[in-house]
Amino acid sequence: MKIDVLSLFPEMFEGVFSSSILKKAKEKNAVSYNVVNFREHSSNKHQTVDDYPYGGGAGMVLTPQPVFDAVEHVTASTTSKPRVILMCPQGETFTQKKAEELADEEHLIFICGHYEGYDERIREHLVTDEISIGDYVLTGGELGAMVVIDSVVRLLPGVLGNEDSPVLDSFSSGLLEHPHYTRPREYKGMKVPDVLVSGNHKLIDEWRDKESLRRTFERRPDLLESAPLSKKQLQWLREWEEEAKE
Structure with a gap:
């Protein structure tokens, strides 16, 4: 370019x-x-x-x-x-x-x-x-x-070290990015979620998907109007909306 x-x-x-x-x-x-x-x-x-x-x-x-x-x-x-x-x-x-x-x-x-x-x-x-x-x-x-x-x-091919980085950025999927954690596993009593150290990549992907949606729901609900959501994501949203009413 x-x-x-x-x-x-x-x-x-x-x-x-x-x-x-x-x-x-x-x-x-x-x-x-x-x-x-x-x-x-x-x-x-x-x-x-x-x-x-x-x-x-x-x-x-x-x-x-x-x-x-x-x-x-x-x-x-x-x-x-x-x-x-x-x-x-x-x-x-x-x-x-x-x-x-x-x-x-x-x-x-x-x-x-x-x-x-x-x-x-x-x-x-x-x-x-x-x-x-x-x-x-x-x-x-x-x-x-x-x-x-x-x-x-930063979106040009080969610029970032990890080619998945721009794909997973906030807004690229229509949602905000999920939380991140690194070492140590526990710091001043604050622990990394167990699922992230479980080694179960299917559960990790689901946790990240859910937390990405949760963060968007809490911080930028306007983005949900145009975001392409799966049936599972829509179910999570309905559950959180019901909880907010209680």
Whole structure:
């Protein structure tokens, strides 16, 4: 996968792309990163990238020319059709399902804005996706882009040591992930559930399935509306709902 990031503050990505899983993914040639300061593509002699909004109002708006030219620059040598992603609080809320969708692409371009907003022509004629990481406003799109890139890159084949890890993550199955335990078996009187040290993998899988459902029921019941549930899972839910009524 090729990832291009258009930002006025490219130095923000230096530590992120050279650490942890994102670094390992690059070393394994699963992904390449390229951060472009789109100010360098401004045709203005002062390299300005923003201007006052037509009709008046507070703040400054990013002009289309530098952004369009920067995208043209990073796509000049590619034959694949990239997904051009605008990081924006008005975009669709980012989810694990969206991460899985983007992980199938060959080329992603992230546009990170600042100031009051973008010239609407950028939205209408350049981008393919608008993404928000939550219902709040950040100073710029850089932090949001980092979140999306991290969640996408870890899904690329061969990036994680255990290929089952992304499959078992919270939200991948529609449910929250089950609890985890490790050594010691007992710590300050707190014990690991007996089933996990029983060696019976069928019972362990059932316990994990049930605890995943229980955690979702208790913490994120909204997820159950769209989660594909088995007959056994539906039975567990009915039992817990009856217990809650008592």
